[in-house]
Amino acid sequence: MTTCTDNWEQVEAAAKLVLGDSIVAMIEQCRKEPHPESQLIAVLHEVQGKFGYLGDAHLDAVAQLMQVPASKVAGVASFYHFFRLKPRGKFMINVCLGTACYVKGADRVAQRIIDELGITWGETSKDGVFTLEGTRCLGTCGLAPVVMIDDQVHGEVTPEQVPALLEKYLKKAKE
Ligand code: FES
Structure with missing residues (x-):
């Protein structure tokens, strides 16, 4: 109309x-x-x-x-997929799902993030701090598996490192 x-x-x-x-x-x-x-x-x-x-x-x-x-x-x-219809979190987590990262366990890293935040792909955590998305190769395959949080690249991330990584950004969110 x-x-x-x-x-x-x-x-x-x-x-x-x-x-x-x-x-x-x-x-x-x-x-x-x-x-x-x-x-x-x-x-x-x-x-x-x-x-x-x-x-x-x-x-x-x-x-x-x-x-x-x-x-x-x-x-x-x-x-268009590049338009977002819901508010995004303060920090955007992009887990690389490219081949090199996948082979090195990106799926397990992603699962840990999903478990820790209680959200799935495309969702924002209840506290509004994180939005989780998957992405294609970020061009830093030598650091696989790679997680990018806003413009910061985190390489060789293990599922065990995820809680501390998220905590670091949670602290930043409160600053
Ligand atoms: S596949 Fe992940 S950075 Fe290339």
Whole structure:
């Protein structure tokens, strides 16, 4: 459903609260283009870059401002795997599931992380500290098995090392 309103100022003000001034300005620029909807993916990237995920309120605000049906915006957001529809944790854990890491026991390391945090792939721990994802080869096969936490590479990780590794980041989260 396309949102049409006589009170554009109200729509803009509400969108600014949800998306912030810079993204609203970007969308307004897009609206001046001949096919604003062709900029939808770029806009959603910008929103995710700012907030870390695309929530319902973000998607609704984008749909209203771009005058694109909300169903289309939601469809694009859920179609592409790089869009995240739930908030991510403070730290992103990426376990390499490439061949070299798998051969060296990445599955056992991943299982230990899953057991310790009580979450599975794509989920965020209840305390909001960790989100767990699997990734392809990180290009550091010599250090297999590799776990990347945010931009920090941890090599030759064993399942036994996992609790201490997580604890280190839990402490950071409290700083
Ligand atoms: S397979 Fe894991 S870093 Fe290459």
